[in-house]
Amino acid sequence: MSLMKKRVKIGFVTAITLVVLIYFYKTVISFNSNSSPLANVLVEEQRQWPPTEDAVQRNLQIAYEAQNALLHQQRQELMHTKEQLAQLEEKVRSLQASTPRKYPKVKYLNYKNRKRILITGGAGFVGSHLVDDLMIQGHEIIVVDNFFTGRKRNVEHWLGHANFELIHHDIVNPLFIEIDEIYHLASPASPPHYMYNPVKTIKTNTMGTINMLGLAKRVMAKVLIASTSEVYGDPTVHPQPETYWGHVNPIGPRACYDEGKRVSETLSYAYAKQEKVQVRVARIFNTYGPRMHMNDGRVVSNFILQALRNETITVYGNGKQTRSFQYVSDLVDGMIALMASNYTQPVNLGNPVEQTIEEFAKIIRLLVGGTSEIKQISAMEDDPQRRKPDITRAKKRLNWEPKVPLEAGLRQTISYFRNELARSDRFQESSRKYFESPDLQRSRP
Numbered sequence: 001m002s003l004m005k006k007r008v009k010i011g012f013v014t015a016i017t018l019v020v021l022i023y024f025y026k027t028v029i030s031f032n033s034n035s036s037p038l039a040n041v042l043v044e045e046q047r048q049w050p051p052t053e054d055a056v057q058r059n060l061q062i063a064y065e066a067q068n069a070l071l072h073q074q075r076q077e078l079m080h081t082k083e084q085l086a087q088l089e090e091k092v093r094s095l096q097a098s099t100p101r102k103y104p105k106v107k108y109l110n111y112k113n114r115k116r117i118l119i120t121g122g123a124g125f126v127g128s129h130l131v132d133d134l135m136i137q138g139h140e141i142i143v144v145d146n147f148f149t150g151r152k153r154n155v156e157h158w159l160g161h162a163n164f165e166l167i168h169h170d171i172v173n174p175l176f177i178e179i180d181e182i183y184h185l186a187s188p189a190s191p192p193h194y195m196y197n198p199v200k201t202i203k204t205n206t207m208g209t210i211n212m213l214g215l216a217k218r219v220m221a222k223v224l225i226a227s228t229s230e231v232y233g234d235p236t237v238h239p240q241p242e243t244y245w246g247h248v249n250p251i252g253p254r255a256c257y258d259e260g261k262r263v264s265e266t267l268s269y270a271y272a273k274q275e276k277v278q279v280r281v282a283r284i285f286n287t288y289g290p291r292m293h294m295n296d297g298r299v300v301s302n303f304i305l306q307a308l309r310n311e312t313i314t315v316y317g318n319g320k321q322t323r324s325f326q327y328v329s330d331l332v333d334g335m336i337a338l339m340a341s342n343y344t345q346p347v348n349l350g351n352p353v354e355q356t357i358e359e360f361a362k363i364i365r366l367l368v369g370g371t372s373e374i375k376q377i378s379a380m381e382d383d384p385q386r387r388k389p390d391i392t393r394a395k396k397r398l399n400w401e402p403k404v405p406l407e408a409g410l411r412q413t414i415s416y417f418r419n420e421l422a423r424s425d426r427f428q429e430s431s432r433k434y435f436e437s438p439d440l441q442r443s444r445p
């Protein structure tokens with residue numbers, strides 16, 4: 001081969017090598033600068049999951065990331081739904097505001113006679129009836145309730161009224177408002193409710209009462225404390241006058257309530273003596289009527305519900321223990337009369353007509369009209385054997401005594417319970433239909 005040909009060959013090979021080298025160089029540069037899609041994926045993967053040699057761990061990481069992404073998406077959806085809900089609530093509110101509401105008729109009281117009255121526990125059974133009477137009289141009413149046993153439904157017919165205000169508040173915490181009178185009723189009242197959280201029951205009746213008495217002191221308001229016949233415990237004196245000191249087991253299952261109320265009374269008279277607060281103390285005996293709790297576990301509601309459902313009516317013990325029952329409107333009249341009076345000692349408010357529990361079960365069965373059997377079951381611990389108020393003091397000082405006969409009161413109460421049962425059946429039925437509807441089933445994953 002000539003020298004010339006050799007040079008051409010060497011030049012050609014060198015050129016080819018250079019071209020190949022340049023191509024490799026470019027590929028590496030472009031790979032590093034992430035311009036290729038493959039490189040992008042690898043780099044992204046490396047960023048999210050640092051390279052690991054363990055494939056299982058890697059898979060777990062991938063699953064974890066996927067779960068996170070799903071959670072994030074669900075959170076977004078939840079936020080979106082919440083926004084939609086808030087918009088709907090706003091619409092409902094504006095619709096409500098634009099529709100004039102009908103309220104029960106209230107009297108007009110001029111500024112001088114109109115009082116601003118706080119009712120603690122005003123969404124409960126007794127409290128809501130007191131609200132009705134005082135609203136109708138033309139006063140301004142502020143209800144404070146934590147809704148432990150109370151319900152907005154008990155006072156919903158006043159919501160939006162210019163004279164009415166409902167505050168969601170726990171009276172264990174202080175409250176600062178301007179008022180002329182306080183009816184202090186906030187406290188669970190039936191054994192299952194007050195035994196549910198005994199410490200809270202004590203706090204409500206001690207710290208709560210201190211807060212109300214402190215408020216009364218600050219704004220110079222008159223305060224009525226809703227005490228109870230339970231301060232007499234299992235009494236050894238019959239009927240019980242206010243001068244009887246009681247027979248209470250301080251460590252029994254009812255003590256949180258009985259002793260709580262006793263301290264509540266003691267606090268009231270301490271504030272009266274030391275701080276010159278004007279106090280009234282109502283010792284309330286068993287009360288019944290519409291809006292009482294369906295499941296409060298006490299005789300009236302138990303018997304009526306059992307009779308309405310045609311179930312066995314269960315009597316604790318031998319049924320010979322006695323109770324006296326007053327209708328709620330009588331109690332409310334008594335409380336208003338006590339507040340208006342200048343009498344400061346405790347006053348029994350109850351119905352002195354005594355019945356054995358067994359007789360009572362028979363009356364209810366008769367009024368409901370069912371065929372329920374009446375059966376005795378074991379007695380409750382610390383269940384008082386006799387309870388009957390001596391109401392001489394209330395008669396003399398307040399000119400008050402119960403007016404509503406048992407039968408008339410029971411008819412009203414039975415009719416309320418019948419409606420409540422029908423209402424809850426309707427709700428159950430419509431909720432069952434809703435949750436079993438094919439549309440809802442389809443929309444589920």
Ligand SMILES: NC(=O)c1ccc[n+]([C@@H]2O[C@H](COP(=O)([O-])OP(=O)(O)OC[C@H]3O[C@@H](n4cnc5c(N)ncnc54)[C@H](O)[C@@H]3O)[C@@H](O)[C@H]2O)c1
Nearest residue numbers: 121124125126146147148149150170171186187189284287
């Ligand atoms: N109903 C009776 O037979 C009876 C008998 C004796 C005494 N009392 C007394 O009358 C008052 C009212 O009884 P009721 O039968 O209407 O009971 P209820 O349970 O229907 O009403 C009590 C109200 O107080 C509220 N409440 C409870 N703890 C509260 C707290 N810490 N802060 C704010 N609100 C709170 C509840 O949510 C409820 O609305 C109670 O003080 C009770 O001890 C009632």
